[in-house]
Structures are given as C-alpha cells and as structure tokens.
Amino acid sequence: MDKEKIFEAVKESLVGELGIEEDKVSMAASFHSDLGLESLDLLKLFFSLEKKTKIRITMKEVQDLLQGNLSEEEFFDENGLVTQAGLGHLQKFLPEHNLAEFDGELDQLELFTLFTVRHLVNMLAEKASS
Amino acid sequence: MNEHLDIGIDIVPISKIEDLFSKYKDFLTEVYTKKEIAYCSGKKNSNQHFAVRFAAKEAVLKALGSGLGKGIEWTDVEILSTNSGKPRVYLYGKVKEIAHKRKIEEIAISLSHCEAYAVAQALVRRRQE
Numbered sequence: 699m700d701k702e703k704i705f706e707a708v709k710e711s712l713v714g715e716l717g718i719e720e721d722k723v724s725m726a727a728s729f730h731s732d733l734g735l736e737s738l739d740l741l742k743l744f745f746s747l748e749k750k751t752k753i754r755i756t757m758k759e760v761q762d763l764l765q766g767n768l769s770e771e772e773f774f775d776e777n778g779l780v781t782q783a784g785l786g787h788l789q790k791f792l793p794e795h796n797l798a799e800f801d802g803e804l805d806q807l808e809l810f811t812l813f814t815v816r817h818l819v820n821m822l823a824e825k826a827s828s
Numbered sequence: 829m830n831e832h833l834d835i836g837i838d839i840v841p842i843s844k845i846e847d848l849f850s851k852y853k854d855f856l857t858e859v860y861t862k863k864e865i866a867y868c869s870g871k872k873n874s875n876q877h878f879a880v881r882f883a884a885k886e887a888v889l890k891a892l893g894s895g896l897g898k899g900i901e902w903t904d905v906e907i908l909s910t911n912s913g914k915p916r917v918y919l920y921g922k923v924k925e926i927a928h929k930r931k932i933e934e935i936a937i938s939l940s941h942c943e944a945y946a947v948a949q950a951l952v953r954r955r956q957e
Binding site: 737738739741742745746749756757758761762770776777778805 | 840844845848852854855858859882886892893900926929930
C-alpha cells in the first residue's frame with residue numbers, strides 16, 4: 699500500500715468518521731492544532747484505519763515514535779519537560795516545527811499536539827512494508 | 829521539604845464513547861481494565877460510567893504531566909469506586925513508575941456525568957526537596 703493510498707484512507711476516515719472538513723485535511727495538518735482532534739478521536743481514527751487498511755496503530759506507538767531511541771530519563775527531566783537531548787531528536791523528526799520557541803517548556807501533552815497527518819501516513823506505510 | 833500541587837481536567841461527550849463501543853469492539857479492552865469493565869458493565873447507564881473513567885484517565889495523565897508517554901497504556905490508570913461510591917485511582921506499569929520518579933504522594937479524583945457529558949478532575953500532590 700503506497701503513501702498516496704494511505705493518505706486517502708486517512709482522509710476518508712477523518713471526513714467520514716470524525717466529521718472533519720475535507721479541505722482541512724493535508725499531510726502537514728496537525729491532528730490537534732489544525733483538525734481539533736482529542737485523544738479519544740485519535741483512538742477512533744486508529745480503529746477506523748485498522749478496518750480499512752488492516753494495519754493497527756496504537757497511541758503507545760505514536761509516543762514511541764516521537765521519543766525515538768531515547769530513554770525516559772534522557773527524554774524528560776524530573777518535571778516531565780522535554781530535555782535538550784529530547785528536543786534535538788524531535789527537531790530532526792519534526793523539521794516543520796521550530797521547537798526553539800518552546801524554550802524548554804515542552805511537556806508530553808504539548809508534544810502530542812505536534813503529531814501530523816504526514817507522521818501517521820509514514821507510520822502506516824512503514825508498518826505496511828514490514 | 830516543599831509540596832507541589834498539579835491539576836488535570838477532562839471532558840468526554842458520552843456519544844463519542846457510545847459510537848466507539850458500537851463500531852470497534854477492541855476499544856473496550858485497549859482502554860479499560862477487567863475491574864473497570866466489570867464495574868461499569870453492571871451499572872444502569874454503563875456508557876456514562878465508561879465515559880467518566882476515560883475522562884478520569886486523561887485527567888490523571890494531565891495532572892502527572894505525562895500524557896500517554898513511551899510505554900504507557902490506558903490500562904495503567906485504573907479508576908475504581910469504593911463501597912461508599914468514592915472514586916479511587918490505582919496506577920500500574922509505566923505510569924506507576926513515572927509517579928514514583930516524580931515523587932507523587934497522593935492523587936485525588938472527582939467525577940461527574942450526565943446524559944450528554946462526563947467530566948473528571950484530578951489533583952496530584954508531589955514532594956519537592
């Protein structure tokens with residue numbers, strides 16, 4: 699399944715299952731900031747995509763992807779904020795965001811807001827090919 | 829030694845939970861523990877009880893500042909009620925580990941629901957040295 703088809707499946711689920719306006723759905727759209735999705739909506743999206751593509755994605759996998767190979771201690775400080783090492787990893791993974799503007803104040807909840815349609819499409823494509 | 833308080837709140841439309849249950853059977857076991865399922869299933873308005881528990885899990889994770897972190901499962905936060913009806917929070921797995929590392933001493937939770945919405949607020953007390 700190529701990325702174009704996966705994007706179409708994601709779009710179909712967002713529009714049909716979650717009532718998102720079609721013209722709002724793009725690869726760069728953030729699920730939280732641009733499409734207004736909460737975690738319960740994302741769960742629904744993942745279940746809907748599993749039905750369509752037979753590929754299962756969990757919230758845990760999304761977080762694993764965002765955190766990369768860094769351990770909990772390397773990624774978060776004792777107050778739950780993303781460390782410099784964590785920000786370095788994220789900046790490579792999320793080139794479209796300027797993480798410097800968070801100025802050491804990025805916690806896990808804000809981290810989740812950075813997740814975009816492109817990331818999900820890439821995750822699904824990777825799983826489909828493995 | 830100082831103490832620090834954090835709060836977290838969440839609201840869930842009951843209709844979203846009803847919709848998920850009707851379409852996706854795995855939702856139940858991905859999100860709720862066996863004890864939560866047994867408790868809510870026995871209630872008259874079970875979807876309201878399931879919805880408020882989802883809101884409570886979110887509220888606890890927000891108060892902990894952790895969200896759904898690496899290795900965290902929805903079932904790591906369990907909301908059960910005592911015989912008197914007072915809700916209590918139980919932590920497992922990765923969330924328990926995080927709470928221990930962040931020196932969490934107490935988590936209080938308050939739940940409310942009606943026909944349309946369920947809300948939960950969590951208060952977390954943390955020790956700061």
